[in-house]
Amino acid sequence: MSFRFWVPIFTAVFSIFAVSFIPGSAHAVSKRPLAVHDVVMMATPQQADFSPDGDWIAYVLRTADLDKNQMRRQIYLASRRGGKPRAVTRGNESAQRPDWSPNGSYLAFLRKPDAPGAKETDDEQLWLLPMGGGEPFPLTNLGGGILDYAWTPDGRSILVLTPEDQAAGMKEYAGNREEKGYDADAKDKNIPRKILWRYPVPEGDPKLLFRGDRGMEEFELSPDGQWVAYLSNLTGVLADENETEIYLLGLNEERIRRLTHRYGAEGNIHWTHDGEGVICTAVKTDSLMFSQMEVYVLPVGSRRLDNRDHVPFSRWIPWTNLLDREVDAFLWPAKSGAGFVIAQDHFSARLATLDGEGTARWLTDPRKVIQYGAVSDDGKYLALTIETPESPAQLVLVNYEGRIARVLDEPNKDRFKDIQPAWQSVYSWNSFDGQEIEGLLIQPWWTEVLPPYPLIVDIHGGPSWHVTHELSQTIQTWAGEGYLVLAPNYRGSTGYGNEFSISNVRDLGGGDYRDIMAGVDQLIADGIADPYRIAIMGGSYGGYMANWAITQSSRFAAAVSEYGIFSLITDFSMSDYPMWEKSYLRKYYWDDLGAYLQMSPVFHAENVTTPVLIMHGEADNNTFISNSMEMYRMLRTLGKTVEFHQFPREGHGFAEPAHKLEEMRLARSWFDRFVTHGAIWPPEYNELRKTPREHLPPFLADQIRSIDDLPRLYRPGDTLSVNRGTPLQAIVGEISTPSSYGDERPGGRFVEVEILLSHQGWGMRSYPLQMNDVVMLGPSGRNHPPAGIPFSAHGQTTLIHGENLMVRLSPEPTGIGQWQPVRVTFDIPRDLHHVPLVIGPFPPVLINVGESVAN
Helix, strand or coil: CECCECCCCCCCEECCCCCCCCCCCCCCCCCECCCHHHHHHCCEEEEEEECCCCCEEEEEEEEEECCCCEEEEEEEEEECCCCCCEECCCCCCCEEEEEECCCCCEEEEEECCCCCCCCCCCCCEEEEEECCCCCCEECCCCCCCCCEEEECCCCCEEEEEEECCCCHHHHHHHHHHHHCCCCCCCCCCCCCCEEEEEEECCCCCCEEEEECCCCCCCEEECCCCCEEEEEECCCCCHHHHHHCEEEEEECCCCEEEECCCCCCCCEEEEECCCCCEEEEEEECCCCCCCCCEEEEEEECCCCCCCCCCCCCHHHCEECCCCCCCCEEEEECCCCCCCCEEEEEECCEEEEEEECCCCCEEECCCCCCEEEEEEECCCCCEEEEEEECCCCCCEEEEEECCCCEEEEEECCCCCCCCCECCCCEEEEEEECCCCCEEEEEEECCCCCCCCCCEEEEEEECCCCCCCCCCCCCCHHHHHHCCCCEEEEEECCCCCCCCHHHHCCCCCCCCCHHHHHHHHHHHHHHHCCCEEEEEEEEEEECHHHHHHHHHHHHCCCCCEEEEECCCCCHHHHHHHCCCCHHHHHHHCCCCCCCHHHHHHCCHHHHHHHCCCCEEEEEECCCCCCCCHHHHHHHHHHHHCCCCEEEEEECCCCCCCCCHHHHHHHHHHHHHHHHHHCCHHHCCCHHHHHHHHCCHHHCCHHHHHHCCCHHHCCCCECCCCEEECCCCCCEEEEEEEEECCCCECCECCCCEEEEEEEEEEECCCCCCCEEEEHHHEEEECHHHCEECEEEEEEEECCEEEEEECCCCEEEEECCCCCCCCCEEEEEEEEECCCCCEEEEEECCCCCEEEECCCCCCC
């Protein structure tokens, strides 16, 4: 396609020669809803660690780097007494797992090499930062990287766990075979043994302490430095995770004792202060891997290796049994003081203190969600990452009573100063059997619009997980699109006690599905949800539930299935975690084929009438992508409406920032298309009812007769077509809000829009697109024509002004339409955030001016 601008020379005005300054008072800028871009860009403090004297907190700040399309982690220091935190690591590589030396002279952390010649595949090494001054330096250079590490009590060395490195000869042999194409990989073979090293600090020759088995992972050093408690499933095979046990290694005796012998993985191990016991988390019901996680103390005594038998479960001391809540984390002070847990409670993750007798006391209120936590060595202070429905993650200092002493870091404060989150509250209903079920209800941001609203039912994964009051969730962003959102904690969710969390055994897609549908029915009965505009979506088990729901009901206008299960048999066979099915169904599929088929969506797929969008990561080893491929192939063969998008490099869930934006753009376009969200324009545009047709943009006036006939709003990134027999297509691309063009400043706010245009017709005449037909539509039908065309030269961008600006679209000689960008700048009032853009004959596109990039 060829195009050119027609600019009458006598009307073109360049802003570098003529600038008109419009004085005015400061205007109060109204708040805007949370956008997907905001969620992706949220910074999160995590992995905090107190200095031995309790005066400093080292922590990791996780941020998104859109330019590099990756999440970054750098280590910061915050003073307990206040002040601005400072970064102590920087560079292209992320740093994590900070850990102070016992005397506070060094801060250890993990990071990949960050130097010229470093490779993308280089493994993380252990680094030391001298706190007295100086640059960080690597302590290790181990093939395979670092699995875990711990300081010795005297601070003179660090124990490091790493995979056993291949001998040089074996590496060369394997490399030669791969170069020749002999690179077949045996499943569950070639898993290296694990090696425990002692590294002197700050330098010296490392000593090999122990050559462990292939499954050795997390370890904890005893207070006297003589014993190591570690976790292992012996094989290192992910499918054997439920065989993980705690082992005890005497460093001086080089003997091993297995402390536990119970189905279900233990974890989060600590030593008691006197070294006479090992603390761990473990499932309450040993035959169910998804049973509630609780805290136990295992008495080991002083004669640790004399008794070669394991500690029977009857001698485990439960510390959280009366709390009856899923434990996320156990925080244990290194020297003295009581222990703390972060436990799931309804829609929160709360801090509780333990008294050692099985009872606990809540210290934080239920609308706070604690994501990460650390406790000082003396147990007097804690550093917590807290999020609420109204505010994003921040790092706070609290005392042992749970009272906030001060905010240590608010990394999202500036970004959120003009954002007003949608109101979210707890919504409850009675299910089919009288069981009370709760859900998080997020109301549409446009409060002027009256119900009933289009509804999105967003299903959490697990199912042993729960929806929380966090702000950093994409469910909040749907409210800004005009949707009502219900995120239910159906039976099988955590945060409501062990019996509730295991209540869907051998009942997948049964009671949990009926819980969800009862919530939908209640919203409709209450007049809140529109029964004809309901969508369902979810990931992982939420994806399974979305798949299941559309095979059981035709009530959904659209569905989005993300990395979900379609066939329980396929999932068992392909997943690296096959014991999930065995735990929930209690049998293998060859012993109960009927149950596996009956509870698999694939067995009911012919019933699907709902248009479904499928998204899955190509590197997902949890719910293998074959599930989604089977679903797509079957539905397409059956003639159903279905799309399937594969995300390269992604595992179970999407991690890359660009993929997160793409994920939500695709879902939003799908719902806009099938849930008729386009009928809901921003409420201030209701005034269009009173607007004379002659005041509307000509092409828009041709499409409608009244507000009830307003065409569906499209989104940036959607392909726009003209239903007039013309071969034209358009896409709204990047959106930006430059503060100025040279010396020219806006009267309100500059909005620069990239429009991609294509002429798909062969042998047809060219098409003139007048820039006067490209307008942003304000309330009451007020049009905002282009302020100019951005023009860059010699490193400076100015606006070309003029009348009768035009783009002439001509077909390509080959008949293959090419996309060509045109940039147009508008000057709109600052209080407009959601503005329809009309591009000549194309349907309107809703622009979110609050977002600085297209999403």
